[in-house]
Amino acid sequence: MSFSTLLLLIIAFSLCSFFFSSSSAFKKIKSATSRPSALPKHYGQYSLAWTLFPAFLLLIVFTIIGPIYVDNFFKQQIALTEASYDKAKIELVLAMIKNISNGSISSDEPKILKLADEYSNYLSKIYLFRTLSVLLLSSILGIIISSNINILKNSRVKVETFYRILFFVSAVIAIFTTVGIIASLLYESLRFFALYPFFDFLFGLHWAPNIAIRSDQVAAQGSFGMLPVLLGTILVALIAMIVALPIGLFSAIYLAEFASKRVRDIIKPTLEVLAGIPTVVYGYFAALTAAPFIRKIGMTLGLDVSSESALAAGAVMGIMIIPFISSLSDDIINSVPQSLRDGSLGLGATKAETTIKVVLPAAFPGLVGAFLLAVSRAIGETMIVVMAAGLSANLTINPLETVTTVTVQIVSLLTGDTEFDDIKTLSAFGLGLALFAFTLILNVIALVVSRRLSEQYD
Amino acid sequence: MVDKKNNLKFKTKNVSVFYGSKQAINKISLDIEEKQITALIGPSGCGKSTFLRCLNRMNDVISNCSVNGKILLDGNNIYSDEIDPVLLRAKVGMVFQKPNPFPKSIFENIAYGPRIHGIGNNRAELTDLVHHSLEQAGLIDEVKDRLDDIATGLSGGQQQRICIARAIAVNPDVILMDEPCSALDPIATAKIEELMSSLSKSYTIIIVTHSMQQAGRVSQKTAFFHMGDLIEYGETPKIFTQPDQQKTQDYITGRFG
Structure with a gap:
């Protein structure tokens, strides 16, 4: 199942658990003798959060880690079969395998074709595992939480914690993005300063990056x-x-x-x-x-x-x-x-x-x-x-x-x-x-x- | 003392003020004597502040405000076309409810008005004027060593006296005070009241106050406003001991307000 289908499914699950929990809390509060510590909607939000977020996190982790894991596995495979290949060659073969397996190019080398076949099998297995584990986590948590609504426990405070984490994570994402942009800028700049002296760049009075028109043209050093x-x-x-x-x-x-x-x-x-x-x-x-x-x-x-x-x-x-x-x-x-x-x-x-x-x-x-x-x-x-x-x-x-x-x-x-x-x-x-x-x-x-x-x- | 006839500073006739279509005060006629303290009292929203702000045309600042009737200052209608509200406000100074010194030094706060009106041509004259104004406001001993400090760093009572000194510095005839003590503690209030009494020797003071005790302590004459109407106006002791109107009696005895 694709990422978006899975996401939609767990959202649907969590909405179900929201309605189920809040209505069950509503019924319990109605028949309760003591004063409940939260409103029905808080029990709903509480079980929604548990149904949605852990599964969502798992989904993200699988989506990021999965392909990297598969790639690494195949790099090892290629290295084992062709001991003479260096790092760049392995990367190249892997890219070829990937392209063949998603159908954008074809090849007539049986060895490569076999690897490509294995690659797509392996990847679909990973994805199947992802689908199963995400859905399982979401539904199990949803069912456990929403069938164990205890109106004496204050879920309002717990929902509050969830909100706090949500806002904190958003802030952290913003900061990390900024840090990432700066880091990439710094990394590329450092490559430049390895080729060209920093102070010449900073205080030089002449700017002429003489772009070569053809690759074989001998351009003056800019x-x-x-x-x-x-x-x-x-x-x-x-x-x-x-x-x-x-x-x-x-x-x-x-x-x-x-x-x-x-x-x-x-x-x-x-x-x-x-x-x-x-x-x-x-x-x-x-x-x-x-x-x-x-x-x-x-x-x-x-x-x-x-x-x-x-x-x-x-x-x-x-x-x-x-x-x-x-x-x-x-x-x-x-x-x-x-x-x-x-x-x-x-x-x-x-x-x-x-x-x-x-x-x-x-x-x-x-x-x-x-x-x-x-x-x-x-x-x-x-x-x-x-x-x-x-x-x-x-x-x-x-x-x-x-x-x-x-x-x-x-x-x-x-x-x-x-x-x-x-x-x-x-x-x-x-x-x-x-x-x-x-x-x-x-x-x-x-x-x-x-x-x-x-x-x-x- | 009671028989002594003072000159009239302000004569107002049938003054009505509207904010848009809402009438704030209704046909107020009130004469204010020179070099006396006149208190305007009444419950919130009775129009006493509105009336006060008519006397130096501060209501002009509010865009949908219109004023009808006649207000004469020394016999001249201040709402006639020949009167420049800017010059009028130099003659009729104002102190506001909340102390509002400018975020400048104490010196600059006092020197602000004189500079605008071209009083005090050189630094020495200006310094004299600032010192004199602070002295009149009873503040000179507290601040003379720190005239360059920012005025907003002073205590609330000191700030309010800065505002009074600032108003005195342009040498006005009249000082309007709009609940000058409502944001101050009792000690600062007592100082301001003392100051008002001494200032009334040289200035005509009109004060709006919520505190009937304050009106009783400082003023010679008191006007009682209610729902935009002037209910009663007379000598302060009379208003507080044997008012003519039942409403005044009710208000000063605390039956409403």
Whole structure:
């Protein structure tokens, strides 16, 4: 039986045990003389949890361990029959066996065919064992629990424990996923730094990963100094923040402090529409509308503007971030207590004076946090810069020139046919690690700054 | 003393306030004497705070609030178009129920109003003003060595006196107090009451209070509100000993409220 069928079956089992247990508890409570310690539904939930979760866990374990076990068994088999095979060859034969057994390729070697046959037999035996044990566990536990409902035992407390474990496991899964992502990033980066010196990467002024067009082409060893790329990222993010910060903050102030309810009801959803535009749309807006426009203005002013300028990408990215900043800031400004505003207004301050001198200083820690989050977002943003910023890594802070960003380089290094042990491909992981470290530092600063400042203001 | 006729600071005529379509107070006419303490008492929701907030147009802040009738401050209608509510509030200061010092230093809290109104042009003048205001608020000895500390770190009673000092610093004619002691303990309350008595020599004070004892202790005149109506207004001793209205009698003897 397949994974999903089994899962559906044990869910069905547990629902049955839920209804059976709760109705049996209901009957017992009705005829009981003493006060029961929990409601019928708690007995139901208790037996549902026991019917579902152990069997589910067993199912997961079998699904993960089973094939690994079979693979290992067959690797041993192959090694025994063909003593001359090395590790890579064994892997290859195993892959072949697997492919034959699920019918995607065929072979005319009788030895391989026999092994493939054995493989599928073995696997189906494992799966049969999985089906039987999971169903057995689920049904036995379900029957035992639901036929032994004791209303004097407080199952409410036990259900509580189950919930606690459930929530804890979810949190742990989230953490492990993060750890896994970071670990894979670190692992690939370390492979890169084994091929290329760490400090040359970190402080190098020249970025030219010269991708070979043909595999036999003798390409020059690429140069992987990340500073121009990092500088480009910072430049574009800075331009984005110069656009987004004042507009976002001021519109938040307007919405929170000045706008009447009617105006607010119109402007707020409109700003949220901006947040709903896919970044790829922003990207071609930047590439097809903003960049030529800026180039034209530059030309009338006698400036030499590149057709893929940092300014265009940054400005459009800024527009994308406006709703992010304005809605965060709006919430933060609204959380400043009304009593502070009243105090200031009661002294004869105007609304603007109150906002600038009382409300904003009180909201400042939260606002700093919001801005740094927005910066991290600008730095990690990919689609707009892929479409509107260039590919050539210029070490420049001139916003009218073409720059490239970390994300753009990662995309261009990893798209298309890539060899995953090539230095050019691996350098993308180095960039990814640098980007991750950079935004992590920013987020930590945001956290520390807002915590330190809010201590001061509380 | 009883026969002495004081100048009138506020004259109000038929003041009604609506929040949307709900009427909060109904045709209140009440004259308030200069340099006296006038107490507004009554059960919760009787409209006394609403009335108080009309006197410096703090109700303007509430979007669906509308005020009818006439309120004259020194003979000028404060709801006429020529009156700037911002300037009015500099003249009619306010102290709120919950102490609400700004999350700034003690000095900056007091200097906030003067700075906004351009009083005290240089640092020395401003420092004098801050010291003077704190002195008037009876707080100078407690805080003079730590003017740069954050005001929100003070005790509740001190915070409330900071708020009073802050209001005094802009040199108002009138100070409105909206239940200034309801969040304070008895000792802090006693200090504030003492302060009110001394301030009434130079300022007109109007206080909303839930505590009848407080009204009896500090005020010269008392107005009793009930369900948005002004039931009775007169000399405080008279209100508390021989009120004309049965409702007032019931309230001050604790039969409802």
